[in-house]
Amino acid sequence: MSQTTLPIRRALISVSDKAGLLDLARALVAQGAEILSTGGSAKALRDAGVPVTEVSDYTGFPEILDGRVKTLVPKIHGGILGRRDLPAHVAQMHEHGIGPIDLVAVNLYPFEKTVASGADAETCIENIDIGGPALIRAAAKNHAHVVVLTDPAQYEGLIDALGNGGTTLDTRRFYAGAAYARTAAYDAAIAAWFAAQAQDAFPERFALAGQRAEILRYGENPHQQAAFYRDGSPRPGVATAVQVQGKALSYNNINDTDAAFEAVAEFDEPAVVIVKHANPCGVAVSSALTTAWDQALRCDPVSAFGGIVALNRPLDAATAEKISTIFTEVIVAPDAAEDAKALLARKKNLRLLLTGGLPDPTAAGTVVRSVAGGFLAQTRDNGRIAPEALKVVTKRKPTEQEMQDLIFAFRVAKHVKSNAIVYAKDRTTVGIGAGQMSRVDSARIAASKSGEAAKAAGQSAPLTQGSVAASDAFFPFADGLETIVAAGATAVIQPGGSIRDDEVIAAADAAGIAMVFTGMRHFRH
Missing domain, CATH: 3.40.140.20 (AICAR transformylase, duplication domain)
Incomplete structure (x- = not known):
């Protein structure tokens, strides 16, 4: 393929987003290009006085099925896909009266916006574009001879290229890559919607897309x-x-x-x-x-x-x-x-x-993380423990104030890197230990930082005195709990589930503190 600059003699424009449409069309007409268009795009051009030919008039085939079929015809796709450098293609195009189409400007039905608006299933399905992706993919495949535009933001660059006589191969290849990325993202959004409709959080093929x-x-x-x-x-x-x-x-x-x-x-x-x-x-x-x-x-x-x-x-x-x-x-x-x-x-x-609002911490969702050769996907940690679901496992029960602080501390621990220990008092954190390989180290670090904070505040006693503590996962041994007790905590909240739970509970009873189990872990790596 050479870097020969190719002029645009015939363009097909069919856009949902009309931004920049008239500027693009007028620039094409000024260079002598014929414009083919459909539906609302054709009307917008005609109303603005831009010469335009309806696709149905050009092909001799009417739009049918409520507009579902209008460009899916040989005269359009042959004009896009035909290779001008192959004599056999050129001869067949001539035989069937198919003229070459040098530019395709298409942006798709607003499926993503329709879904985001909360529209019903039928409306969403009707906003799945079929002809548009087919046109885009055809033009992108034949980018040696055709330029494809999928975003109004691309129009200015194309107009500049027209002023230089046409598009280069590098330009067409760039737009082709952007076109395939757009149709891939579009299909990913549709696949995600269908998976959501089927309540399938982890479909066999998981498509990711972003802008x-x-x-x-x-x-x-x-x-x-x-x-x-x-x-x-x-x-x-x-x-x-x-x-x-x-x-x-x-x-x-x-x-x-x-x-x-x-x-x-x-x-x-x-x-x-x-x-x-x-x-x-x-x-x-x-x-x-x-x-x-x-x-x-x-x-x-x-x-x-x-x-x-x-x-x-x-x-x-x-x-x-x-x-x-x-x-x-x-x-x-x-x-x-x-x-x-x-x-x-x-x-x-x-x-x-x-932000204009707050995220719902209880809402469902999917979290993705890349690894070598693939990625992990899991549902968002939207777990939340209600007070009535807590199980007191020690002889002493938490006071009402301790219970409020325990719930507060456990919600904070959910957002602290594991291993996580959070000390809290009066619904305020007074010590946080994060991301340690040992839970004991997290408890010690949190207590140490509490002492430093107390000194900065002009207090002699660590802030952890009289606090409660939360652990994001169970204590595998009693030493972590004993470190928390030594820091001055009077109550502990943890998931439970260790084979040594009895040992840990006994240590809590020996220290005279209260402890509750949540039955829910909050690892965060």
Whole structure:
């Protein structure tokens, strides 16, 4: 294949999204191209005074079956797929009166948007495009001779190419790749919808698709390349957020912000979550955001520096003022008051993200993680323990306040990397141990950080004195529980299920603390 520039003499345009349509068509006509079109596209062009030929007039075959069949005819697909460099193809096209089509501009029925709108099954099915993908794939396959456009954002580049006499092979190959990516994503969305209709979380073939939102400066480290993709899910979060201010988000910013916002959505009352490296370093629930911020910050003020702050209420000016006193990378909230925005505008590098809502922590969903040669898929951890489901296994029962703190701590532990130990008091974290190979080490680290936080707050006793503790998984031995008792905790919540549960329960009874089993584990790797 050569790099010969090819002019466009005949173009087929059939678009659902009419953005940029008239500019493209007028540029084509100005270069002497004939335009074929269908339905609403043809009407829009005709109404604007752009010369256009209806496909049905061109083919001599009417649109039938309520428009389901209009371009699926030999005269159209022959004009797209015919190779101009093969004499046999050229002869057959001439024999059957098939003229070459040099450009196909198609964007598809809005299936993804239809599904996202909550439309019924029949409406969704009627928005599955058949002719469009066939045209796109045909043009992309024959990109040696045909250019294919699938997005209005591509029109400007094509118009520029027309000014230079036509398209090069490199240009056509680029658009062909984008075309196949579009039809692959479209088919993936349809496959996912059918799987959801069948309540099949893990179909035999699992298709993933996303649309690139931006190229990031780098990945987790400067030597890694990275990009951010949106999958079209309506779940509120960093992918749906509007960035009000601040510099561009980094790979780590996006990852940490997602972790923080998912965690803060666990709580019904005003809550603040501070995250560092995808782990909460302070979480608090209170009657006011300002109080929740003070309490969350007290847990680990050192780690909070340069962290991500998530709120489950609109950000107010008083809370914004408090947060702005320390270096913060990102604040994410459902909304923000105008005076809060004005106040934070002084922090030029601080990113403020407004999501418009909160994710439902109990909603179903699928989480995917890549591994060498494949990927893992699992349902989202939407487990939540109700108080009546808890089983008291010790002689002493938790007090009402302890029970509230236990439930709070266990919800936080769900969002802490395993092995996770969370100390809490008055629905505020007072020590968090994350990501250790030993549960004992997590308990010790959390207690140690609690002592450091107490000193920073001018207190002599560690914050863990009189607290409760949550473990994301069972204690395999009593030593982890004994470490928690030594830190000053008076009650513990854990899944249970160890072969040494009796040993652990006996240790709790010997220490005079309360312990409850949830029967639910929250590993987070």
